[in-house]
Amino acid sequence: MRAFGFLSFGHYGGSPAQGGLSARQMLHDAIDISVGADELGVNGAYFRVHHFAQQSASPMPLLSxxxxxxxxxxxGTGVIDMRYENPLYFAEEAAALDLIADGRVALGVSRGSPEPAERGWESFGYTGSTDPRGADIAHAKFDAFLRAIQGEPMARAAEQPYGAPVQPGQGLRIEPHSPELIRRIWWGAGSRETAERTGTQGLNMMSSTLLTEATGAAFGDLQAEQIDAYRTAFREAGHAHTPRVSVSRSVFPIVTEQDRMMFGLRSGDGADQIGIIDGHRSTFGKTYTGEPDQLIEQLKGDAAVQEADTLMLTIPSQAGVELNLHILESFAQHVAPALGWVPNTDGPVQGEPLS
Incomplete structure (x- = not known):
């Protein structure tokens, strides 16, 4: 494990008198957790994106x-739902963010997960999908987004152009342009087929928190097979750079008596779960809870954690800044070093060389 970060779902809502968060408090907490994580040497702050729900959405203001x-x-994100995006405006925002962050960006994108709204993307004005899950428009938009961030002309100059030193009919790219942004785009893959497509495209891969298959194999083993398929496709496509792969896990180290009181009951969660998502029998990963030596042994036995270069810890973001920083600090001090991690002092990790 070369890097670890946190993945926040950004939940809010409920009665403030009973500890419920407002959207404002959730966003400010997210910033404060990120600042504290940066001081701890944690490598990444990643946020889920959901629409029509009391969770994080419109991630660019928060990431900026x-x-x-x-x-x-x-x-970064884990992940942006392309069904809801204008690909060219998204390209402008992503490039601006990459420039503000000096390249410290990891934008996870995908078709999108199941959601509360019925074809909610149509309420955003994106109609025309013939797929009940909207995958057709998501992939078409993503292709346009990739072309835009790579500087391809996306419009032509007017016959009498105004406001820019361009020639009539000249091809115009999206501005601003960040030349290396393409190396910081990740696709969220929930199946082997998607993993192979991601590798062929030369993108980084975020292996999903669920996989749309259930063979009886452990979740980590299924993910490891997915990662191997991704890297094989990446190599066979002839890409010259080195890719990155992330997996996410819920991990709660018990290092104090308060931890034992808060997280000890989670020790029964240590099994994969099977469910139906989008009509597919799917596998969900288990929760890891225990003392550091137990967690080290378990995570070393998790094939996907060992294969990936980046581990995202899903955190209970609605529990507040202090508790979440305690979880991250406990993992950083007592678990991560035994998995090969060293604190971040230089910025984002680079891709893992292919063997």
């Missing part, structure tokens, strides 16, 4: 604020 308040930590 985190980037402006931190020095080394990578800022």
């Amino acid at each position: 604020a985190v980037a402006a308040r931190t020095q080394r930590i990578e800022v």
